[in-house]
Amino acid sequence: MEIDISRPILDRNERLAAENRERFVENDVFVLDLMASPGAGKTSTILATIAALRERYRIAVIEGDIASSVDAEKISAHGIPAVQINTGGACHLESDMIQRAINALDLTELDLIIIENVGNLVCPTEFYLGEDAKVMILSVPEGHDKPYKYPNIFALAEAVILNKYDTMSVFDFNEDEFRGVVKSLNPGTPIFPISATKGLGVDEWAEWLAGRIEAAKAARAAG
């Protein structure tokens, strides 16, 4: 006997993500899901973004890692609320983990939550967490050919940050080719070359993010 099911496989994740989304909208909090390989500079980029935007927005960070709380400690040291999620082996964050993390935050006191996803270019792309935007970071040493190998993450990102741009002269990174292939995957997406640890290019990226935050606020205010 055949029974019709016709529903998304990740139904539960989508449902909990929608609940997260509702809470973010209610509290007028913009949520950014930041994805990259291990070592691309996610935490450094978050710290640089905090430095650029902390006068304008109240920011918190959710740190996803397989284990340890080193990243959350780095963020907390700058006086920013940080919640560490340990996935205990899982290669990505799911919306129930985010739900537990936001229970530890006072959403009424926040304008922006940055989620640092687990270092991985594959799995995080399939899981909606309730965020406003997914953004990915590629670092120069990883090579300009990464979008050929991991097309999905480049196709889904609303913006691409090219970190460690100051190391360009030591690596054989073809920026024109990189821009070309990203454009073929995701035509409208902007690319922001930065050096997170040196603060180079961070202002352009932060302005783009501020623009997205203001647009989301305006859309919410308009109902």
Added chain:
Amino acid sequence: MHEMGIVQGILAASIEAAEKAGATRIKEIKITIGELTEIQEFALQFAFESLSPDTLAEGGRLTVSHLGAKSRCGQCGTEFEHGRFEIICPKCENFLCELIRGREMNIDAIDIDTPEDASEDATAHGDAADE
């Protein structure tokens, strides 16, 4: 490696529906996967073989239908199929197109045995080979 989590989702939904229908066994689970997802069928099958024993789906089959990617041109409205790269309208060469197919991950249906099937099989003297 996230295929494990995907298969857990497939099994949870299938077993819930099968139990509701009073099934004794899940013979087949049919799913649809879009070509723009990061899902490998061999990894799905491996995860299914690992996770289905000791559930209603033990010994059952996971059948995967693949759906090719398709977009609609934002300028002229032409719908066209494409791969992962170079998503450009074949008619007007505009590249701002909206994806309308290719990111699906759905459970479509399950095929189950119910206690009635078992008694019918018994009356048919075990003529239970797959139809």
